Amino acid sequence: MIEVHGLTKRFGRTVAVDQLSFQVRPGVVTGFLGPNGAGKSTTMRMMLDLDNPTSGSVRIDGRHYRELAEPLKHIGALLEARAMHGGRTAYNNLLCLAQSNRIPASRVTEVLDMVGLSAVAKKKPKGFSLGMGQRLGIASALLGDPEILMFDEPVNGLDPEGIHWVRNLMKALAREGRTVFVSSHLMSEMALTADHLIVIGQGRLLANTSMADFIQENSRSYARLRSPERARLEEALRDEGFTVVEAEGGLLEVDGASTEELGELAARHGIVLHELSSERASLEEAFMRMTAESVEYHAHAGPRWGMDQPGEDRRGEGV
Amino acid sequence: MTTPYQQPPQPQTPQQSPQWQGGPSAGYTSPIPVRRAHLGDALASEWTKLRSVRSTMWTLGVMIVLMLGIGLLTALVISTVSSEPEIPSGQEVLSLGFFGVLLGSMCVITLGVLTIASEYGTGMIRTTLTACPSRGRVLVAKSLVFFLLVFVISMVITMTVSALQLSILGAQSPDGGAWLRATAGVSLYLATLGLLSLAIGTLIRHSAGAITIMIGVVLLPLVLAMFMFSDSLTALREFMFDYSIPNQMAAFYSDSIRVSGPSGWEPLWILLGVTAVAMVAAFFSLDKRDV
Ligand SMILES: Nc1ncnc2c1ncn2[C@@H]1O[C@H](COP(=O)(O)OP(=O)(O)OP(=O)(O)O)[C@@H](O)[C@H]1O
Ligand SMILES: [Mg+2]
Numbered sequence: 001m002i003e004v005h006g007l008t009k010r011f012g013r014t015v016a017v018d019q020l021s022f023q024v025r026p027g028v029v030t031g032f033l034g035p036n037g038a039g040k041s042t043t044m045r046m047m048l049d050l051d052n053p054t055s056g057s058v059r060i061d062g063r064h065y066r067e068l069a070e071p072l073k074h075i076g077a078l079l080e081a082r083a084m085h086g087g088r089t090a091y092n093n094l095l096c097l098a099q100s101n102r103i104p105a106s107r108v109t110e111v112l113d114m115v116g117l118s119a120v121a122k123k124k125p126k127g128f129s130l131g132m133g134q135r136l137g138i139a140s141a142l143l144g145d146p147e148i149l150m151f152d153e154p155v156n157g158l159d160p161e162g163i164h165w166v167r168n169l170m171k172a173l174a175r176e177g178r179t180v181f182v183s184s185h186l187m188s189e190m191a192l193t194a195d196h197l198i199v200i201g202q203g204r205l206l207a208n209t210s211m212a213d214f215i216q217e218n219s220r221s222y223a224r225l226r227s228p229e230r231a232r233l234e235e236a237l238r239d240e241g242f243t244v245v246e247a248e249g250g251l252l253e254v255d256g257a258s259t260e261e262l263g264e265l266a267a268r269h270g271i272v273l274h275e276l277s278s279e280r281a282s283l284e285e286a287f288m289r290m291t292a293e294s295v296e297y298h299a300h301a302g303p304r305w306g307m308d309q310p311g312e313d314r315r316g317e318g319v
Numbered sequence: 320m321t322t323p324y325q326q327p328p329q330p331q332t333p334q335q336s337p338q339w340q341g342g343p344s345a346g347y348t349s350p351i352p353v354r355r356a357h358l359g360d361a362l363a364s365e366w367t368k369l370r371s372v373r374s375t376m377w378t379l380g381v382m383i384v385l386m387l388g389i390g391l392l393t394a395l396v397i398s399t400v401s402s403e404p405e406i407p408s409g410q411e412v413l414s415l416g417f418f419g420v421l422l423g424s425m426c427v428i429t430l431g432v433l434t435i436a437s438e439y440g441t442g443m444i445r446t447t448l449t450a451c452p453s454r455g456r457v458l459v460a461k462s463l464v465f466f467l468l469v470f471v472i473s474m475v476i477t478m479t480v481s482a483l484q485l486s487i488l489g490a491q492s493p494d495g496g497a498w499l500r501a502t503a504g505v506s507l508y509l510a511t512l513g514l515l516s517l518a519i520g521t522l523i524r525h526s527a528g529a530i531t532i533m534i535g536v537v538l539l540p541l542v543l544a545m546f547m548f549s550d551s552l553t554a555l556r557e558f559m560f561d562y563s564i565p566n567q568m569a570a571f572y573s574d575s576i577r578v579s580g581p582s583g584w585e586p587l588w589i590l591l592g593v594t595a596v597a598m599v600a601a602f603f604s605l606d607k608r609d610v
Binding site for chain 1: 347348349355356360361363364365367368371372373374437438441442443444445446447448449450451452453607609610
């Protein structure tokens, strides 16, 4: 169990983490979600006692991190940046960690095998691909067979097979009764793995809810209509008391209405329909709506590039 | 994990102390036995780190070559050039080791800085400190392993070089005190200089920066002193010259009590004092700053 209480971190004038309080419980995968720069990595670094909180505190199983004699046996972490020496073989990188926590050397071979890096155990991580580096980081997190696992964007750089493997690994770890805390900025990824969700934006807690509740509350269902007589259709819908939203491409979206009633309505008015479908807003959209005000780095898909590329973030201005 | 849960002492007691719930968790228990890790484990870990990177082999290899090569070369050149029957004194012969040691010190500085600064460069420091959150233990383990390694290698090399030089030049063996200073004294001085570099590396967190600073510390006072012509600066000039690190090293090879500047074992005490101060600063920096 990880407990965070009133955690705040300031870097000069930026408030990276702002009064965060939450608990991460054992037995489930807890997703830690937020857009770029939301403060996920900073929070995780503070949990590991690498960064000092400006205020607030963290407890690991009720204890302060520095009170853990062999921390790797309590908590294993995959950090955002590659945190290994590139010039030391994968095996030796893990061996020196194992030794500092009295973990038998045989366990090093075991975890390398688990993540599929046995063949390159004697190679240097300098030459590893992004995904191999990520696997090595996961191996180091598993080294002490800890009760708590923390992964900062674990699927970053992994191929589909690797992503699948990480998802199953996290679920399996949670099933064994461990506390699993995973950060991501992809809602769709979390929807597949996480049981519980903590959403932050600009360092502030936006949601702390179970995945099921989040889906229930946030997946808006609506009907989509397309008609050559759009203005007339819109008027008819408004007259009958529906809320109509004009969407791109001449489409109309109606919240909370079944396709049956809309089809019948159109027939009554003698309006031709070219499309009538029921849709569900994706969780990704729900997440984006939730964090919309707190997104720090917006993409500017303006006419300067002459193309429409929403969703791709560009750090900073003047790119 | 059956010990009853106790409220831990809280380092920074918040105003309204939160209700921590998590004790040793009932969740998952690893089959790997828990034995308390201590300094010995940190030493083993640091030894693995040091021996498993190529930069250690390179810097120490170059150091050995420089100290052996220059020591033997000077002895051979002198033995062929001076055909006179006049045999140099044992003390004079020992001092031939000086240039090799001075150049070798550059390697020690480099390795000392790299021991910690390379961890900042690669991000390894984060992994190191999550595995061993006690900053003091990490710093002590690194320092001890590095110090002993440099001391043992320097000791073996200085003894070998001195013995070979004496036999090449056919000189009489100098007295025990001179021997001790030229071997153990010089080796301790080199290893301590390495520790100072390690402390500077911890403070600067940047390999190239810290190495440059250390080379400056070793060479700059001497070079500056050479260019201080003005009479008004004479006192400063003398001081900088006397206490420059190359001159302190040379003191280990000189027999007489010198008129000015450190002599005998004094250089070692001076350097140990400076290094202790730097180490304390390094500890506080490691303890207080974000990684
Ligand atoms: N060492 C630092 N010095 C100054 N500012 C920092 C530092 N580390 C993080 N920040 C700032 O704190 C904020 C949070 O950064 P953080 O890396 O925690 O975000 P994140 O949620 O992990 O983002 P991403 O999804 O891009 O990884 C950002 O505005 C960042 O610029
Ligand atoms: Mg991050």
